[in-house]
Amino acid sequence: LNFIDINTRICLAFLCAMDKIVVPFLLLTLPLTQSRNVEKVPSEGLFTEEDKVDILSQTNFDTTIYNQPVLYIVLYYNRWCGHCISFAPTYKQFAEQMADWSNVIKFAAIDCADDDNDDLCADHSIELFPSLKYFPVKSSSVKDGVFIEDHPRTIDQLSTKLTELIVKEYKLKQHTEWPNLNYIEENTAVESLYQNEEELNYVVIVFQNPESKEFLGEQLVLDSMKYKNILVRLATPQHQYAKQKQLNNTKASTNHLNP
Known part of the structure; x- marks a missing residue:
């Protein structure tokens, strides 16, 4: 040994x-560069089925988010919002990087510019875009969702903040x-x-x-x-x-x- x-x-x-030869173990912090190029204003939502982000709507929100064994992060956005357009690539990239944590945390997004989602976004008290909420494990209603204050904007900020939420959830349950x-x-x-x-x-x-x-x-x-x-x-x-x-x-x- x-x-x-x-x-x-x-x-x-x-x-x-x-019973094995010890190999070097490296803990690396890799610099991540966020593109400053603002995407063109989209005619549809900012996320696709190819992203590691569940696309939510009025019809599938409850079944996707509630009574799940994982902590869910939900991005509420408006497709016409410049800040949302700028933040979407970061959110996509972070969700991709966190794919290995999918047994603990998952990511989703809902476009509040879609008329079909008006009632849901209103029920969730969404007034600013983009907004982030987290839903603890086994959440059962909109009341369980908690706004993430001091909206993290970078990969590093998201990593630190969401790890903090995971630790909080684990210590509690x-x-x-x-x-x-x-x-x-x-x-x-x-x-x-x-x-x-x-x-x-x-x-x-x-x-x-x-x-x-x-x-x-x-x-x-x-x-x-x-x-x-x-x-x-x-x-x-x-x-x-x-x-x-x-x-x-x-x-x-x-x-x-x-x-």
Whole structure:
């Protein structure tokens, strides 16, 4: 069993490989460029069936959004609105990037410029465009929808804000079908995380301050959902392993342990 500790500026992580050679693990932040070119005013809605965005209407809103096992983000827009036209590509791109999180969060949009949707948009108290609402797991009515304040406009802003909403939802309801976003207890032995887990090849523990508002550790946990052989868990810097290895968040360090 080989251990690698990775202490980064923001968080600390280490890989535990079972019966396999440890491979480098990189946590990258990739710059994303948003086009400044404003699209032409559309004659139809701003989204198509090819996007990772569910297209809502008066007729399918309830069946799509309510009583679902995931958190839903809904964009209310007006196809003639310049801000909506500018924001739509960002929303599409973000929904595409978050496709691997579809067991936890999904995205939808409704065009309030469509006369058929007038009553629904009015019932949802939509007065400004674009507007974002989130609907918690198993929402059952319009009353469950909550406006997302300080409308996030960029990929990074969306990522941080929506991860915050996911964490809030998890802490409130502890969804067992979601990845575990709880912090492991400070005295929990690393070995206990993979005992009786034959499918696991790697265990990744991210050490970070629970008060962190960047949610990098939580994002890593959610990113790992598609890998059945990798378990990612969160821990505080006060965990016994972090103390033993004198890990801190001021400089990068790598330590190897070969028991």
